[in-house]
Amino acid sequence: MKTVKFILIAAFVSFAMMSYSTVKADIDKPAQKISILKAMMSRGLVDAINLQVSEDLIAVERQGFYYAKVRYKDSVIIIYGSLRDWQKYFREKKREGKKVVTGIHFIN
Numbered sequence: 001m002k003t004v005k006f007i008l009i010a011a012f013v014s015f016a017m018m019s020y021s022t023v024k025a026d027i028d029k030p031a032q033k034i035s036i037l038k039a040m041m042s043r044g045l046v047d048a049i050n051l052q053v054s055e056d057l058i059a060v061e062r063q064g065f066y067y068a069k070v071r072y073k074d075s076v077i078i079i080y081g082s083l084r085d086w087q088k089y090f091r092e093k094k095r096e097g098k099k100v101v102t103g104i105h106f107i108n
Helices: 002-021 043-052 083-096
Strands: 032-035 066-071 076-081 098-101 104-107
8 A cells, every 4th residue: 555655646746747847937038129120021020920919009109119029939029119110010011911821821
């Protein structure tokens, strides 16, 4: 009976340690800050922004920079820019007319 209890406790501890080791915390990698103008040069980052950021970000006009958090390649990137920069981004997005669905580009 003591052996069975010891094996069960050892199994529980080992499974707990395995599950804890696979958890990725955001504090491991600090968030990178990139301007929207630099982000527009990376096609993959633009696709991530299209999927995760809506035009509601600039719905309320205010002074200063507008920030958006985007997950891209297992990291968090903070995209920042002025109102004019974000308007330029969304204007170009509409002009391109691309719909991104699971990484495949469909041109209208």
